[in-house]
Each structure stands twice: as C-alpha cells, then as structure tokens.
Amino acid sequence: MKKIQVPTKExxxxxxxxxxxxxxxSLGMVPNLYATIGYSSNVLEGFLGFSQAVAQSSFTKKEGEAIKLAVSETNQCQYCTAAHTALAKMNGFSEQDTIDIRKGTIADERLNVLVNTAHEITKSRGRISDETKERFFEQGFDEKALVDLVALVNLTGFTNFLHNATQIPVDFPAVPAINHQAA
Known part of the structure; x- marks a missing residue:
C-alpha cells in the first residue's frame, strides 16, 4: 500500500x-498538514484564502479555536486535535479547558453551546435539531454566526479528513485520548 509522505519544498x-x-x-515553519495540502498548490492557495476569510467571522480567536478543537475531536483527527489544543492554549485556554471542549462539557455556557452546536453540525452533516438552533440563538448568535459556524466546521473538516486519509506525521505535541460521556 502506498504511504503518503510529507513533501519537501523541492x-x-x-x-x-x-x-x-x-x-x-508567518509561522516559522510549514506544518506537515499544510505541506501535504501543497501537493495541490491551487487547493493550498484556496484553503489559506478561505481560512483568512473565515478568520474574520462572528467569533473571537478563542471561540474559533474551541470550534476547531471540537470538530477535530468529533472527526477523530489526531493531527488537528493536537494542533488546535496547542493553539487553544496559546489563546488562553487551560489544559483542562481543552479537555472539556473536546468532551463538550466546558463550563462557560456560551462556549458550551458553541462547541456542542459545532459537534452536532459535524456529526449530523449539518442537520442540527431545532433545540440546538434555539440554544445557539439564545446565546446571542445570529444568522451570520450560523453561516460562519458552518463554514468553520467545513474548513476544519477538510484538514481533519486530509489527515485521516493520509496519516502523515503529527508535528504538534500529542494529546491524550479522552473518554466521552455517553451520547
């Protein structure tokens, strides 16, 4: 079976x-996953452009990292879970917060609704319940935020799926597996 390698610049x-x-x-490195996307320069360019557009969304950087971490956990992507755990910590989350986000049990009600809505969007392919939508809007989010959330879920899903398909080496500190509460 062919093993996918992280390409060098050459x-x-x-x-x-x-x-x-x-x-x-800008980053001081080319993360392995970005390098792997580089096999298709058009996709890399588009991905980075979409990433920049989505970064200007309804969410703070901290909220965005919580969403990316929740989606990565839902999609069982070791690479992105490790990367977004590191980035979440850089944006003010504690180690325990990152675990709670991954479990969908973060104490902050607004963040909890946000990460659980992202989880449901990911798990159900966008078919979220009326109750989930109601909780989302009760937290002060609007229609723009819902569009932004779906975009962020999809952006994160792309990298999750690419890593899950290629299994390239993770170049971020590993994170422990967690036990999820029964869903």
Missing amino acids: QVDAKAQQIFGQLEQ
Whole structure:
C-alpha cells in the first residue's frame, strides 16, 4: 500500500514553494498538514484564502479555536486535535479547558453551546435539531454566526479528513485520548 509522505519544498510546484516561503515567514515553519495540502498548490492557495476569510467571522480567536478543537475531536483527527489544543492554549485556554471542549462539557455556557452546536453540525452533516438552533440563538448568535459556524466546521473538516486519509506525521505535541460521556 502506498504511504503518503510529507513533501519537501523541492517536491511541490513553484506556486506551492512560494506559499511555503510565506508560511515559513508567518509561522516559522510549514506544518506537515499544510505541506501535504501543497501537493495541490491551487487547493493550498484556496484553503489559506478561505481560512483568512473565515478568520474574520462572528467569533473571537478563542471561540474559533474551541470550534476547531471540537470538530477535530468529533472527526477523530489526531493531527488537528493536537494542533488546535496547542493553539487553544496559546489563546488562553487551560489544559483542562481543552479537555472539556473536546468532551463538550466546558463550563462557560456560551462556549458550551458553541462547541456542542459545532459537534452536532459535524456529526449530523449539518442537520442540527431545532433545540440546538434555539440554544445557539439564545446565546446571542445570529444568522451570520450560523453561516460562519458552518463554514468553520467545513474548513476544519477538510484538514481533519486530509489527515485521516493520509496519516502523515503529527508535528504538534500529542494529546491524550479522552473518554466521552455517553451520547
């Protein structure tokens, strides 16, 4: 069976090489998953552009990381769970908060509704219950926020699915598996 390797800068086309250079400047590295997306420079360019657009959403950076972490856990993506745990901590979450987000039990009611709505969108392919929508809107979110949330779930799902399909090495600190409450 063919094993997918993380490409080096020399193994991707000129457009991807240029993007790798930009990533190195802004992040100090090219994460393995981004490098793997670089096999298709058009997809890498589109992904990064969509990422920038979604970053200007209804959510704070902290809320965005909570959503990405919840979706990554739901999709059982080791790479993205590790990456978004590290990023969540950089955005003010504690280790316990990241575990609670992954379990869908974070104490902050607004964040809890947000991560559980993201979980349901992911799990049900967008078919969320009326009760979930009602809780979402009761927290002060509006229709724009719902569109932004679905976009963020899908953006995160892309990287989750790519890692799950390729199983490239994780270049972020590993996170422990957690036990989920019965759903």
